[in-house]
């Protein structure tokens with residue numbers, strides 16, 4: 001697809017460690033269309049945040065990145081740090097789980113916004129910057145009088161809204177949200193998800209939402225990608241993947257989610273492997289109840305089993 005906003009092809013991210021390379025993202029391919037929201041799910045350590053960091057150019061210096069990652073046609077693999085800095089904020093934005101780590105306790109919210117906006121437009125006056133900030137905050141139900149307050153004067157949910165406001169004030173084309181609601185209670189979580197959805201609609205922004213919570217993905221996303229041990233093992237439209245999962249790992253994730261609205265993933269028997277030395281062939285074979293010899297000998301290819309619904313399992317047809 002040529003009209004993708006973001007297109008990953010055979011993307012590999014290997015962290016450099018003293019014990020050898022950690023293959024956190026391995027041969028991952030997918031497209032994200034303008035205005036679309038894609039959820040990325042999987043157990044801990046499967047490479048979700050690494051994928052997010054690769055898109056934003058936030059990987060540690062000695063990390064090896066290979067393959068292709070195109071954003072609006074521009075190759076991000078080996079893009080210079082200065083060019084990445086320009087893209088972040090203006091075109092790509094990020095929100096994390098814990099907003100406190102990104103807010104300076106000694107600066108008011110107004111000062112945060114002025115700094116963010118003027119880093120990208122030196123000519124913007126302080127008042128004009130504050131006006132833009134007030135407008136975005138109002139759209140999220142935060143009165144502009146709160147611009148003069150400091151981060152610690154807000155609740156966790158309010159701080160997360162402020163982080164979102166700061167992320168979108170420059171009208172990015174793509175927002176990467178890594179566990180944005182994990183530390184929040186269910187009611188606040190629902191409000192934050194509503195805000196993300198409303199922003200996506202009003203700004204035509206694309207969203208890459210990384211989460212453990214399948215309920216969150218079901219609520220907000222058009223499509224979902226499932227990562228296991230650095231591989232994207234299944235991707236497809238939400239309803240199709242949730243109702244008729246193909247990959248045994250996806251089946252396991254869904255089966256272990258007791259109540260979709262609120263419960264986090266419970267793990268399938270065993271743990272995801274160390275990515276220093278992942279299992280050969282199908283990386284899921286040590287935990288898969290359907291594994292046969294071929295699973296231990298050959299890596300399964302990605303096959304489009306239904307329109308737009310792709311999975312990598314030797315026996316995918318058996319699960320159709």
Ligand SMILES: Nc1ncnc2c1ncn2[C@@H]1O[C@H](COP(=O)(O)OP(=O)(O)OP(=O)(O)O)[C@@H](O)[C@H]1O
Pocket residue numbers: 015016017022024042043044045046047048049050051060274275
């Ligand atoms: N800076 C780093 N150096 C070396 N290894 C790393 C580094 N960051 C992450 N890893 C390893 O890469 C793998 C993928 O980690 P990542 O944080 O992307 O997983 P995740 O799916 O986001 O997990 P979680 O759900 O816990 O956030 C893990 O094995 C992790 O230990």
Ligand code: SF4
Pocket residue numbers: 247248249282283284285286288289290291292295300312313314315316
């Ligand atoms: S390829 Fe084999 S081991 Fe891997 S998920 Fe499919 S059945 Fe299980």
Ligand SMILES: [Mg+2]
Pocket residue numbers: 048049050178
């Ligand atoms: Mg993570």
